[in-house]
Amino acid sequence: MRDAVIVEAVRTPIGKRNGSLASWHSADLSAQVLSALTDRTGIAPEQVDDVIWGCVRQSGHQANNVGRNAVLAAGWPESVPATTIDRQCGSSQQSVHFAAAGLIAGQYDVAVAGGVEIMSSIPAGAAIANPDLGHPTSVSIRHRYGVDFNQGVGAEKIAEKWGISRSQLDEFSARSHERLAAAIDSGALKRQIVPVAGAEGQLVDTDEGLRRGTTVDKLANLKPAFVEGGQIHAGNSSQISDGASALLMMTSEKAAELGLEPIARVHTATVAGDDPVLMLTALIPATVKALQRSGLSIDDIGAFEVNEAFASVPLAWISEMGADPERVNPNGGAIAIGHPLGASGARLMTTLVHHMRDQNIRYGLQTMCEGGGLGNATILELL
Template sequence: MSERDAVIVGCVRTPIGRRNGRLAQVHAVDASAGVLRALAERTGLEPALVDDVVWGCVQQVGEQTLNIGRGALLAAGWPESVPATTVDRQCGSSQQSVHFAAAGVISGQYEFAVAGGVEMMSRVPLGAALGYGAGTPTPSSLTSRFGVEGFNQGVGAELMAERWGLSRAEVDEYSLRSHARAAAAIDAGRFAAEIVSMALPDGSVIDEDEGVRRDTTAARLAELRPVFREDGVVTAGGSSQISDGAAALLLTTSANAARYGLEPLARVHTAVLAGDDPVMMLSAPIPATRKALDRAGLPVSDIGTFEVNEAFAPVPLAWLAETGADPAAVNPDGGAIALGHPLGGSGARLMTTLVHRMRREGHRYGLQTMCEGGGLANATILELL
């Protein structure tokens, strides 16, 4: 291991707002600025010491364009001397932000770096970027290689269900469990320490995730029609929610943490990437997880808790089938099906939740992985400090 390491010394997030919910009043820059201010306040770090803000965002159009990371730190009142960049690795954008920030810290390019991201999907709808300019991001030179007319994540979820033999009942059961776990986590106050209360333009305050459907039942889920195939198993109930939210983490070295009186929460132990079938699109967390475990020299049984993004229910179900991880340790506080999936903010949100759970429950190792557009995935192993 390098003499320099990368440790997380602070991590916060907004509540996750449901589509057209209360957070829809908030501009993406302001949501991002809110978590940046809270991060500085909770850690006590002077923002002028931050060498870079690496911000994830998928739909970099309209209100989320012009390097939103830079706009966010300026709106937060941070010094003009602090730089920023904005990253797009699709749904894993802010998990990739953590990877970039950690790499910069370990290499010595950064002493302090902030990683995070945002997506306000109520204000910048999914697919909004496709409406700008002429042409398509998937010309025939690309699609002809794979014999398809285009790429669709929902269809990819159905392909996963078919390949791993997942039934509609299994998908619905998983979705119901996500809501139940998220509701239990909220009721037990397990998210309280990681959430930053957001003051809204209408004068109210939001401090709790909005997406959980407490009245969801197996019977109600069974009534929903498949979205992507008439005979499919994926419904709106088995899909991640369109959401609004932001999250941020502060990274530095153990030596810097000691020097500035900061408490290291977790070390970025291993960070890897993987690519897989771009048509199925959502299966890359499986090879990414194997790669992370192999590189770390750890068996899956050594990982105490997991965050596997619930883009669609077949993703964690197939991942579980291939990795042999303990289902009780995977998304124990619910996932994107219940809480929501604010694209560019999700990676940092999952990691914030993961760090707080590792601290609360004493897990030495935690692993996070996310499927991403194009058949990609990040996987990160954190070590408790």
């Protein structure tokens, strides 16, 4: 029986807005993680059947199939194909799903999944900046829902629906920074990060979003960002970031043939849709579906990576799923690390894979909310 296993997972450090990675071209930064996969495993690039790359803002230097451009920038043979996909924040998690499906179906023997986003230079709305070309939300959609879609407003509605207080949001956010600081200081993230050159030629090997000393009292001084009198602000939201991440995937049979040892296999992969006005809740039904299909319970999962788009999202997910909060984002999340949209799915999975191996955790689950009311969930099994 064919399967899909992960034999290596790498990422760049995550750069803060207008930070050390802001001047990188997306194809060139992507090439850094592609090259790291071949350097670490010794696999010949021509053995890769496809590169499936996530990217959300496909404009400017992220346009024209940045996945293909990444392959060329890495100096890989022209025979290696690539495609770029957009499932909003879950794009590179979906890349993993597509790669796994291709491997299991026999379309691939070896595939790379990953993604990139340079949010510093490709700002929000860049892909729809020309009003003469129309707006992605059609009149019929606006008539159906009667409101414009807004993630920040959705995060506020989630906090209200699940009864999550400002103090709970800020406590969760401060803890994200605390956990990232502990992970950096212990060296827990070192193996997964590919150091890259910064804007001034310096070597960057550490996530730049960390704000040491973040406390609930400090966060309490920040003003709401989306709704007057609301609870969501810059400090309990994910950061605007730059980064890239990639995973080398293949069948177990191919790994044995190449003399490579798999880290984990893709056990279960699901996607779900939910209310596009709340927008950020589909990770809940996606997780329910994943657990049902896998035959596992929430207590069987030893580690969770739940994207911290806004603090209300993982808190609502924890409330619904009954997961142990200590197992959720044990090395910090997007509030502290950052959220380079198209790279985030693969970044979370890279972090999860390495944590599972380091802590000998059999099952890990990753899930993300996504624009449009979508959500992915993936269960990995340690090998």
